[in-house]
Structure formats: structure tokens, C-alpha cells
Amino acid sequence: MAIKTDPPASAKLPPDPAGVQPPRHEEGIAVTVPWHRTPENRATLLGIAMFTPAVLFIAVLIGVPFVLAFVYAFTDVKVGSIESHYVGLENFRSILQSPSFKKALVNSFIFTIISQVLVIVGATILSVALKDRFRGRGFVRFLILLPWVAPISLGAIGWKWILDSLYSVINWVLVVLHFYKPYSAPMWLGEPHLAMASVILVHTWRLLPFSTVIMLAGLTAIPKDIPEAAEVDGAGFWRTLFQITIPMMLPIIMVAVLFGIIFTFTDMTVVYVLTAGGPYDSTQVLPSLAFFTGILAGDLSQGAAISLFLVPIMVAVTYVMLRLAHKSEIA
Amino acid sequence: MQRGRVRIFGYEVARWAVLAVFAILLAFPFYWMFITTFKQTLDLYTLQNNPFRFNMSPTLEHLKLLFQQTKYMVWVTNTAIVGGIVVGITLVLALPAAYALTRLTGRWGQRVGMAIFLTYLVPPTLLFIPLSRVIAILGLQDTIWAVVLVYPTFTVPFSIWLLMGFFKSIPRELEDAAMVDGLTRLGAFVKLVIPISLSGILTVVIFTFTLVTQEFVYALTFISTENSQLISVGVPTFLVRGDVYYWGSLMAACLIASVPIAILYNLFLDRFIAGFTVGAVK
Numbered sequence: 001m002a003i004k005t006d007p008p009a010s011a012k013l014p015p016d017p018a019g020v021q022p023p024r025h026e027e028g029i030a031v032t033v034p035w036h037r038t039p040e041n042r043a044t045l046l047g048i049a050m051f052t053p054a055v056l057f058i059a060v061l062i063g064v065p066f067v068l069a070f071v072y073a074f075t076d077v078k079v080g081s082i083e084s085h086y087v088g089l090e091n092f093r094s095i096l097q098s099p100s101f102k103k104a105l106v107n108s109f110i111f112t113i114i115s116q117v118l119v120i121v122g123a124t125i126l127s128v129a130l131k132d133r134f135r136g137r138g139f140v141r142f143l144i145l146l147p148w149v150a151p152i153s154l155g156a157i158g159w160k161w162i163l164d165s166l167y168s169v170i171n172w173v174l175v176v177l178h179f180y181k182p183y184s185a186p187m188w189l190g191e192p193h194l195a196m197a198s199v200i201l202v203h204t205w206r207l208l209p210f211s212t213v214i215m216l217a218g219l220t221a222i223p224k225d226i227p228e229a230a231e232v233d234g235a236g237f238w239r240t241l242f243q244i245t246i247p248m249m250l251p252i253i254m255v256a257v258l259f260g261i262i263f264t265f266t267d268m269t270v271v272y273v274l275t276a277g278g279p280y281d282s283t284q285v286l287p288s289l290a291f292f293t294g295i296l297a298g299d300l301s302q303g304a305a306i307s308l309f310l311v312p313i314m315v316a317v318t319y320v321m322l323r324l325a326h327k328s329e330i331a
Numbered sequence: 332m333q334r335g336r337v338r339i340f341g342y343e344v345a346r347w348a349v350l351a352v353f354a355i356l357l358a359f360p361f362y363w364m365f366i367t368t369f370k371q372t373l374d375l376y377t378l379q380n381n382p383f384r385f386n387m388s389p390t391l392e393h394l395k396l397l398f399q400q401t402k403y404m405v406w407v408t409n410t411a412i413v414g415g416i417v418v419g420i421t422l423v424l425a426l427p428a429a430y431a432l433t434r435l436t437g438r439w440g441q442r443v444g445m446a447i448f449l450t451y452l453v454p455p456t457l458l459f460i461p462l463s464r465v466i467a468i469l470g471l472q473d474t475i476w477a478v479v480l481v482y483p484t485f486t487v488p489f490s491i492w493l494l495m496g497f498f499k500s501i502p503r504e505l506e507d508a509a510m511v512d513g514l515t516r517l518g519a520f521v522k523l524v525i526p527i528s529l530s531g532i533l534t535v536v537i538f539t540f541t542l543v544t545q546e547f548v549y550a551l552t553f554i555s556t557e558n559s560q561l562i563s564v565g566v567p568t569f570l571v572r573g574d575v576y577y578w579g580s581l582m583a584a585c586l587i588a589s590v591p592i593a594i595l596y597n598l599f600l601d602r603f604i605a606g607f608t609v610g611a612v613k
Binding site for chain 2: 042043044046047048049050051053054055057058061062064065066068069072077079122125126129130134140141142143144145146147149150151152153154155156157158159161162164166167169172182205208209213214216217237255259262266267268269272273286287290291294295300303304307308310311314317318321322325
């Protein structure tokens with residue numbers, strides 16, 4: 001689009017430092033400028049033209065499938081089916097009766113809550129240890145970040161080898177230390193409770209670096225003189241930590257938790273690679289069950305109904321995040 | 332004074348102990364990939380051997396198998412092609428949008444930006460079922476074009492958000508001066524704002540590329556043929572033949588793909604974190 005720059009009527013006015021829109025016209029000049037020619041409206045029009053492609057793209061490829069997920073959940077659509085019918089709550093009725101679904105629902109909460117608690121505790125400790133500048137900090141940070149920055153499916157494969165039923169290095173150590181006799185060491189991914197623990201720990205391993213660097217950003221933003229003043233006033237390390245530093249970090253810990261919940265509750269990569277939900281659904285979570293039902297078994301409508309159970313968590317996180325953003329806008 | 336010095340020494344010891352424990356726990360799998368890659372098969376599968384060291388001479392057999400008898404290089408190439416195209420799409424969509432929302436649309440630009448960012452929270456595991464049908468209708472399943480189409484749905488929102496933070500830090504006076512000198516608003520954006528935002532653009536390029544290599548769910552859902560795989564799905568699914576795991580080659584495949592991505596990501600990490608923490612950190 002061609003945008004002519006005949007000097008706007010307001011050009012002779014001094015530039016407004018506050019960024020307030022300049023007046024539309026000077027007094028005394030007859031106003032015949034059409035609406036779309038005034039400088040601020042032209043800027044708005046150009047702005048709309050510039051962000052529309054991105055918004056359209058997002059609306060079509062996120063908005064439409066989002067709506068379709070709801071539509072599918074109330075129909076009987078299958079892979080390859082041409083027409084589909086409205087079936088009301090039938091899909092929900094049948095998944096609520098399925099033991100796999102109940103298992104997956106409970107597991108999703110266990111998976112999310114335990115791994116988030118571990119991540120937050122670990123990330124708090126680690127971020128405090130990494131806070132100050134010291135020799136070798138860059139290298140230590142690189143090592144600590146590896147699980148987050150490497151593709152997770154590949155990291156999980158590494159763990160599958162470490163937790164192998166026969167050649168597990170962990171078991172080798174346990175046998176050498178005489179905790180177990182050879183060939184009787186635990187099958188990490190083969191026994192229900194151990195498999196769940198393994199999946200949780202690998203996911204914690206993956207998310208810990210992410211939360212750590214987010215908290216580190218929060219820590220470095222705390223003005224240095226506040227904790228220092230507390231120490232001068234006689235507060236020890238622990239008191240400063242628990243009464244000054246951690247309370248000041250709370251908003252940033254919130255951000256880490258919110259992203260952590262989303263990245264955990266809706267993820268299936270670790271489960272899929274390590275156990276594929278097994279043994280006997282003992283590590284099945286909602287996203288993996290939705291995948292197995294909707295994609296592998298081809299039952300799109302039931303799969304969609306299962307994945308809709310992710311929506312309440314998503315909405316709750318979004319709500320809290322908006323509250324946080326709103327607060328910081330006011331502050 | 333003596334007591335103070337002891338205390339500082341105590342902090343240092345505690346700090347290094349904490350860091351050592353975490354660094355070992357977090358980096359161990361990558362060390363394990365490394366040592367497995369170069370061990371002879373017999374060495375790997377002899378339970379009496381100490382697994383932490385080479386009991387037989389190191390070997391390149393797993394790397395040879397990986398590069399000569401699997402489609403690994405095809406997957407690496409596919410990933411690079413998809414990454415390149417998605418970077419292009421992301422820049423074309425996100426750059427103008429981010430500029431418009433920071434400069435041209437007034438107060439509600441920030442709100443729209445926030446709304447766009449929040450779409451980043453809509454998980455792939457909610458969208459993949461409807462999208463799989465959309466992809467099937469478009470006839471894109473089992474081609475890399477399926478993920479080329481879908482990946483910008485998460486790279487564009489985050490990139491817009493990152494770039495908005497970046498454009499905000501450019502003083503308005505620069506553009507005003509350029510426009511007084513006769514450039515149009517669009518001209519100022521293309522000739523002035525983009526060149527001085529190069530480091531922000533580079534961040535988006537790296538970020539987009541690493542996200543593409545890390546993505547798993549969509550690639551698993553849309554592509555099932557061996558020749559169209561990306562690394563993240565090809566390695567865990569196609570390098571396993573039947574129930575046989577070629578652990579040496581598998582670990583080599585993981586290591587080779589992980590380390591360069593990790594190094595790239597690490598270089599630009601501070602900017603990504605700034606994107607996640609906007610609003611909460613002042």
C-alpha cells in the first residue's frame with residue numbers, strides 16, 4: 001500500500017514527548033481531511049494491515065482446531081469417516097466409564113503435582129547457588145541447562161538406556177554396593193510404581209533447568225542492597241533467604257509454576273518414549289491417552305473428548321497469568 | 332574478621348557442593364550418550380564390565396552404522412529444511428505484527444500482544460486431533476509440509492512477544508527523525524527499525540529453529556513414513572528395529588543432534604527468559 005507523506009497539519013507543532021496523539025488540525029483551517037488521511041488514523045490502518053496476517057494465521061490454525069476439538073467431542077467422527085452425527089454426551093459417558101481414563105486423569109494430577117513440587121524446590125536451591133558471578137559460572141550453567149535445551153524425545157531415549165531392564169547403569173551401581181543381588185535389581189520401567197516414579201523424575205529433570213533460569217532472572221532483578229542491608233542488620237543467610245529473598249521472588253516463582261503446570265499437564269513426550277503409558281496404563285496420562293485413542297486407534301471424537309479435560313487447567317493458568325500481568329501493569 | 336572469612340568459605344563450599352550435585356544429575360545422561368556412542372557392542376552388553384569406563388578399545392562402529400545404514404542424515408536434512416522454512420514464515424508474520432502492535436495501534440496493541448502470547452498456552456495435545464483431520468483433508472499427511480504449516484502456530488506467537496519487547500526499547504525519536512527526513516512509516520520500519528533490530532531478529536531465528544528441532548507431538552501425529560521424519564521422532568521410532576535396540580547408534584544419534592542445539596540455545600537464553608518473565612520482573 002502506498003502511503004503519501006504530505007506533511008500533516010500538525011507537523012509544525014513541537015513533537016509531543018509523552019507520545020500523546022497530536023491534535024487533528026490547527027484552528028482556523030477548514031477540516032476537510034477524510035477520516036483515513038489523518039496521521040494517527042493512517043498509522044492505525046497501517047498497523048492493522050501489518051498485524052492482520054499473523055492474527056489470521058493464528059486464528060485459522062489455533063482457533064479453528066480449538067473449536068473443532070469441542071465439536072468433535074460431541075459427534076461420532078472417526079478417521080476416514082465422511083459424515084458425522086451429533087451424539088450429545090455419549091463420548092463423555094463412555095470415557096468416564098473407562099478404567100483407562102480414570103487412571104489417566106489421576107495420573108495426570110500426580111505427575112503434575114509431584115514433578116512441580118520437585119522442580120520448584122530444586123530450582124529455588126539451584127538459582128540461589130547460581131546467583132552471584134563466579135569463575136566457571138557459564139560452564140556450570142551450560143551443563144545444568146542441557147536437559148531443557150536438548151530435544152526432549154532424545155533426552156528421554158538417553159534415560160530409557162539408563163533405566164534399561166538389563167543393562168541399567170543405576171542397577172549396576174546398586175549391585176556393586178550390594179543393595180541387590182545380580183539379576184534381581186528393580187525393573188525401573190516394568191513395574192507400575194517404579195515406572196510412574198521414573199516418568200516423574202525424568203520430567204522433573206527436563207523442567208528443572210527452565211524454572212531455574214526463570215527464577216534466576218527474578219533473583220538478579222532484586223535490588224542487591226535489600227538483602228545486603230538485612231545482613232548488615234544481623235539477619236543470617238537463612239533468615240535473609242526465607243524472609244527477604246523468597247518473598248520477593250514470589251511473583252517470578254508463580255510464573256515458573258504456571259508455565260511448569262502447562263508444560264507438564266499437557267505433555268506426553270516423556271511418557272510416550274519411556275513407557276508408552278504402560279505397564280497396564282500405570283503411567284498413562286490424559287494427553288497420551290488422547291493420542292492413543294484419537295490418533296492411533298482413529299477414534300477422533302473420543303480422543304477429542306479426552307483432550308478437552310486439559311482445557312480447565314489451561315483456562316485456570318491463563319486466568320492467573322492475566323491477573324499477574326494486570327498487577328504488574330498497575331504497579 | 333576471622334569469623335566472617337570462615338563464613339564466606341562455608342558459603343563457597345556449600346555453593347559448589349550444590350552445583351556439583353545438580354550439574355552431575357542434570358548432565359549425566361549426555362555423558363552417558365557420549366560413552367555409549369564409542370563403546371564396543373560386546374563391552375556394552377557384558378554385565379561384569381564397569382560401565383563407567385572403556386573396558387575395550389573405543390570404536391566408531393555405531394557411528395558408521397548410524398550414518399551408513401539408517402536414514403539419520405535424511406532426518407537431519409528434513410529437520411534443517413523445515414527449520415529454515417518455518418524461520419522464514421515466522422519472520423514474515425511476526426516482524427510486521429510485532430512492530431504494529433508496539434508502535435501503531437496505541438494502548439490496545441499491548442492487549443492484543445498479550446492475547447497472542449496466551450495462545451502459546453494452548454497445548455498441541457488439545458489441537459492435534461482436529462489438526463490431523465485438517466492435514467488429511469489438505470493431503471499433507473506424511474510430508475514435511477504438514478509440520479511446516481503447523482509449527483508457526485507456536486513460533487509466531489512467542490516471536491511476536493519477544494520482538495515487541497525488543498521494539499519497545501528502540502527510542503521513538505529515531506523513527507520520528509527518519510520520517511521528518513522524508514521516509515514513510517513503512518519505510519522507517521524497513522530501512523531503519525529492521526536493521527537496528529538485527530540481534531532481536533537473530534534471537535527469533537535461533538529460537539524458532541530450536542523449537543522446531545524439539546517439537547515431538549505434531550511430528551509424531553502427522554508423519555509416519557520413514558523418509559519424511561524429523562530427528563525428534565525418527566530417532567526414537569525408526570532406529571528401534573522390532574524389539575532390538577541399537578543402543579550405541581541410538582545414543583550417537585541423540586548426542587549429535589542435542590549438543591549443537593544446546594550450544595545455540597544457550598547463547599541466546601537470556602533473551603528467551605526475558606520473554607517468559609516480561610511483566611513479572613521489573
